[in-house]
Amino acid sequence: MRERERGRARALRSLLPVVLVFGLGVGPDASAAAAQVESQEPSIVTCGVCHGDPDFLVGKATPERENALLVSDSILLDTVHRDLNCADCHPGPAVGYPHGPLAAVSCGTCHELEQIDWEVSVHALNVIDSGDAPTCVSCHGTHTVYGIDDRRSPTYPLNVATLCGRCHADPRIIGTYFSSPEEAQARVAVEQYHETVHGVAVDEAGLAISATCNDCHESHRVLPVESPESSVNRVNVVKTCGICHVGVLETYEEGSAHGEAYRTDVRTPEGYLAPACVDCHSAHSIVEADEPKWFVGIVEECGKCHQDVYETYFSTYHGQVTQLGFELTAKCSDCHTPHNMRPATDLESTVHPLNLVATCAKCHPEANQNFVRYYAHGDAGDRERYPVLFWSWLFMTTLLVSVWSFFGLHSALWLGRLAIERVRRRGSGHGT
Amino acid sequence: MARRLASSDRGAGPYIWRFSPLERVLHAMVIVSFFGLVITGTPLLYSHMPWARALIRLVGGFQAAGLIHRICAVITFGYFFIHVGHLTYRIAKSTDKKRFFWGPDSMVAGPKDFQDIRDMFKWFFGKGPRPRFDRFNYMDKLDYWGEFWGVAVIGGSGLVLWFPVFFSRILPGWMFNVATIIHGIEALLATGIIFTIHFFNVNLRPEKFPVDVVMFTGRATLDYMKEEHPLQYERLSREGRIEEMIAPPPSRAAYLWSVSLGLIGLSLGILLIGLIIWALIQGGWR
Numbered sequence: 001m002r003e004r005e006r007g008r009a010r011a012l013r014s015l016l017p018v019v020l021v022f023g024l025g026v027g028p029d030a031s032a033a034a035a036q037v038e039s040q041e042p043s044i045v046t047c048g049v050c051h052g053d054p055d056f057l058v059g060k061a062t063p064e065r066e067n068a069l070l071v072s073d074s075i076l077l078d079t080v081h082r083d084l085n086c087a088d089c090h091p092g093p094a095v096g097y098p099h100g101p102l103a104a105v106s107c108g109t110c111h112e113l114e115q116i117d118w119e120v121s122v123h124a125l126n127v128i129d130s131g132d133a134p135t136c137v138s139c140h141g142t143h144t145v146y147g148i149d150d151r152r153s154p155t156y157p158l159n160v161a162t163l164c165g166r167c168h169a170d171p172r173i174i175g176t177y178f179s180s181p182e183e184a185q186a187r188v189a190v191e192q193y194h195e196t197v198h199g200v201a202v203d204e205a206g207l208a209i210s211a212t213c214n215d216c217h218e219s220h221r222v223l224p225v226e227s228p229e230s231s232v233n234r235v236n237v238v239k240t241c242g243i244c245h246v247g248v249l250e251t252y253e254e255g256s257a258h259g260e261a262y263r264t265d266v267r268t269p270e271g272y273l274a275p276a277c278v279d280c281h282s283a284h285s286i287v288e289a290d291e292p293k294w295f296v297g298i299v300e301e302c303g304k305c306h307q308d309v310y311e312t313y314f315s316t317y318h319g320q321v322t323q324l325g326f327e328l329t330a331k332c333s334d335c336h337t338p339h340n341m342r343p344a345t346d347l348e349s350t351v352h353p354l355n356l357v358a359t360c361a362k363c364h365p366e367a368n369q370n371f372v373r374y375y376a377h378g379d380a381g382d383r384e385r386y387p388v389l390f391w392s393w394l395f396m397t398t399l400l401v402s403v404w405s406f407f408g409l410h411s412a413l414w415l416g417r418l419a420i421e422r423v424r425r426r427g428s429g430h431g432t
Numbered sequence: 433m434a435r436r437l438a439s440s441d442r443g444a445g446p447y448i449w450r451f452s453p454l455e456r457v458l459h460a461m462v463i464v465s466f467f468g469l470v471i472t473g474t475p476l477l478y479s480h481m482p483w484a485r486a487l488i489r490l491v492g493g494f495q496a497a498g499l500i501h502r503i504c505a506v507i508t509f510g511y512f513f514i515h516v517g518h519l520t521y522r523i524a525k526s527t528d529k530k531r532f533f534w535g536p537d538s539m540v541a542g543p544k545d546f547q548d549i550r551d552m553f554k555w556f557f558g559k560g561p562r563p564r565f566d567r568f569n570y571m572d573k574l575d576y577w578g579e580f581w582g583v584a585v586i587g588g589s590g591l592v593l594w595f596p597v598f599f600s601r602i603l604p605g606w607m608f609n610v611a612t613i614i615h616g617i618e619a620l621l622a623t624g625i626i627f628t629i630h631f632f633n634v635n636l637r638p639e640k641f642p643v644d645v646v647m648f649t650g651r652a653t654l655d656y657m658k659e660e661h662p663l664q665y666e667r668l669s670r671e672g673r674i675e676e677m678i679a680p681p682p683s684r685a686a687y688l689w690s691v692s693l694g695l696i697g698l699s700l701g702i703l704l705i706g707l708i709i710w711a712l713i714q715g716g717w718r
Contacts, residue, residue, distance in 0.1 A: 321479070324475060324488050325488075326488075326494045326495075368600055372605055373606055386606075389613060393617070396617035396621075400620060404624050404629070407625065410552075414556060415637070417558070418639075420558070
């Protein structure tokens with residue numbers, strides 16, 4: 001409220017010279033308007049005589065329309081369009097009162113690039129179709145167009161999720177456009193956003209530089225994820241995230257196994273592509289990487305492709321504690337790094353034999369050369385690679401099975417004998 | 433008096449001493465520590481089971497579980513060394529070493545134990561009379577030596593896993609993998625034997641069902657001794673030593689406590705075995 005009043009005060013100050021010039025004339029009445037109209041140059045002053053006067057507009061149209069027609073100088077002078085004249089947006093004959101409807105406003109006259117971007121977006125296609133999707137004014141407003149760095153603007157970073165949510169969290173819109181099963185994510189995207197690390201940064205930390213809808217999806221050129229042109233399509237999403245996460249992008253692109261596979265577009269035998277950002281971090285349920293949910297989830301994610309090491313991981317203490325739902329023990333990314341994973345043969349890899357002591361020492365500060373000969377993915381079932389584990393396992397299992405079987409049999413036979421004796425006693429009349 | 437619930441208290445008295453206070457205290461330490469170890473250790477072996485998560489949360493998370501596991505390990509080493517120390521003292525003090533090691537009060541397996549096993553199987557198949565036991569039968573001795581072996585193997589491998597950095601000075605890192613395998617499977621063997629075979633032999637078999645509290649109260653009725661340890665009874669009678677072995681009946685409170693704790697322990701053990709079997713059915717043996 002205070003902010004708005006200050007804005008208005010500013011607007012009035014900038015209006016002052018105009019008002020003074022105007023004040024030298026006859027005064028703010030119809031005759032002055034007529035004088036201005038005669039000059040044939042529509043200006044903020046001339047239109048404002050009528051459109052800036054609520055009393056004048058009373059009874060001229062429906063109450064809502066009246067409101068829309070009321071465009072006071074103070075409102076306009078506070079916007080990014082303060083230097084424009086009414087006719088810049090509303091061209092055509094608007095001489096005298098009353099005047100007919102004006103030609104449609106074309107923002108693209110000035111905002112050419114934005115216009116082109118919007119025209120290829122899903123929003124434009126939908127507008128042609130049925131008209132629910134936003135045009136310029138849906139997001140930017142009509143006369144109150146503020147810059148994106150203006151706190152009052154619906155397109156200010158902290159307001160964007162609410163702005164997009166007007167449609168993308170509206171049950172009617174969702175029901176109309178996002179009803180197919182494939183669009184399940186679109187139905188909850190805005191809702192989920194508020195729970196992601198990006199959304200929490202906006203909502204709770206008030207962090208205006210945190211990513212919001214348009215940072216990933218673009219502002220005007222909003223394309224469906226399937227489109228190869230889309231900023232969130234798999235082929236572009238790494239760059240998109242990298243706009244902010246510059247360091248991570250560098251690490252990922254410069255030598256990590258995933259970055260390399262992403263660049264060369266190779267697939268695993270199962271047909272999986274190399275993970276791009278969203279494959280591990282998801283799109284609308286991004287959580288901070290030190291939350292338990294994340295740590296436990298990442299193992300599942302890596303395991304989708306790295307199946308064998310995923311399974312063997314769970315035969316180690318690290319894996320067992322992880323599977324029990326705790327985050328403290330080593331997960332994939334703790335040893336292999338989150339973004340700089342490299343094969344163990346790479347000298348720069350954290351799991352290269354020469355670097356293992358440093359890697360293990362992150363959690364086990366006194367780790368030494370002997371210590372790191374631990375099999376982090378040891379598999380007792382793999383006789384070829386881990387014979388010592390296989391034979392230990394076989395010996396212990398044989399011991400267990402034979403000891404337990406012997407005594408199990410011992411107990412079973414005992415029970416059987418007692419049953420037989422009981423039946424015999426009954427038969428001979430000695431039963432109890 | 434009608435048959436009482438605990439087999440050790442059934443039939444005609446008087447009561448005869450069977451276990452010394454030290455033996456009973458040590459056994460109580462075994463029970464407490466063993467349950468603590470199994471409850472906090474088994475969830476790791478079956479971490480994919482929902483009950484494993486529940487059990488770990490119940491004890492306050494995996495760090496709390498680790499702490500409890502180590503406290504119980506210390507109790508285990510405690511009773512182990514108290515027993516070994518006491519045994520050494522008794523060996524040193526004994527005047528008749530041959531009798532000490534090979535007599536009826538010894539846990540050393542002798543020829544009779546092997547005959548008893550053979551005769552027991554003969555009896556199972558109706559080919560002979562039921563063998564008669566002295567103070568400790570072969571099942572008691574197996575429990576005893578099983579404990580020795582178990583504490584050594586599980587305790588040893590457990591120490592390696594507890595102090596990996598220390599042991600890495602002398603052992604290669606893959607020994608931690610081996611220690612994990614040994615620790616887990618041997619622990620499973622101990623759990624499997626104690627919660628099924630030991631429970632059956634000393635509590636659940638029809639002659640003793642549902643519970644035998646002689647290890648808690650330290651004494652049992654003369655009828656019980658005649659049935660379970662006839663050779664000891666006859667030997668003591670022959671030697672005229674029954675009188676000196678007579679114990680006062682356990683107090684009502686001691687009896688009730690013993691039976692309650694005994695039944696709780698039995699139920700808990702069987703429940704844990706059930707959970708393990710559930711996990712084995714679902715996950716297979718790996």
